Amino acid sequence: MRSFILVADTGSFTQAAKLVFRTQAAVSLQIKRLEAELGYDLFIREGRKATLTPKGEILYGYARKILDLYDEAVASTVQPELSGVVRIGAPDDYAAQHLPEALKRFASSHPMVQVEVLCDDTHNLNPMLTDGSLDLLIKAEGKSSDNSIPLELVWIMSEYFTPSNHDVLPLAMYHQSCCYCHHALQALEGNSQKNKVVYRSPSLAGVTAAVKAGIAIAPVTKDTQVEGCRHALPMDGLPAIAPVHLTLHYPPGRCSKVVSSFAEFISSEMGLENLKG
Known part of the structure; x- marks a missing residue:
């Protein structure tokens, strides 16, 4: 039912699969069985x-009621005594795409826990985990590990931007130590394409x-969609960008019961087998 609702809400089996951390094939199979x-x-x-059929529209209304009732039941029976505050940091693009649904599910079973999310780039969030300003950190890293999930990167540009018209590709980037930027520049270097960083911002919106203004192209996660913009096509001649990898970090020896419970939950949501201190 949850997968059905997410496909209906996003209009996409692929987007719904990302939100429930399953493959597109798995979600398609769920819907076919239903x-x-x-x-x-x-x-x-x-x-x-994907758009709902008339009967699908009817089922959608009931599915919402069923899940709301289920979440209410869970909230009244599963660990209602757990309370406190959890402070988690995450890259803003990941937080916007994936955290809302996960936080909603956690709130249903732990209504007394307050989760505070700080969205920023990893460069700024790292010291906040060390000094105790954050309890947990979803971190983007350049290399994979046993406890990471890949996040695919693509080029995004204005729908009217033509890379071949530029002898030197104008780039919009985050800070210099950003792994998105590092992988993008490596890809261009390997393709012998001249480039210049003409714009920097610490945020995805920037x-x-x-x-969107057409003054640069940028590396973003594949699920980033911006009105008036498009992802690079093969005809654009841009090199593929190596993926980044997400891990969940926590300060060793400083996890309270409420933080540990949320860490286990979000780790499972992300598809991670264990936490990384």
């Missing part, structure tokens, strides 16, 4: 877009503002 059980189609599939 359709087989019901005996009718739930979605009209047109390319990558970077994409420059992209």
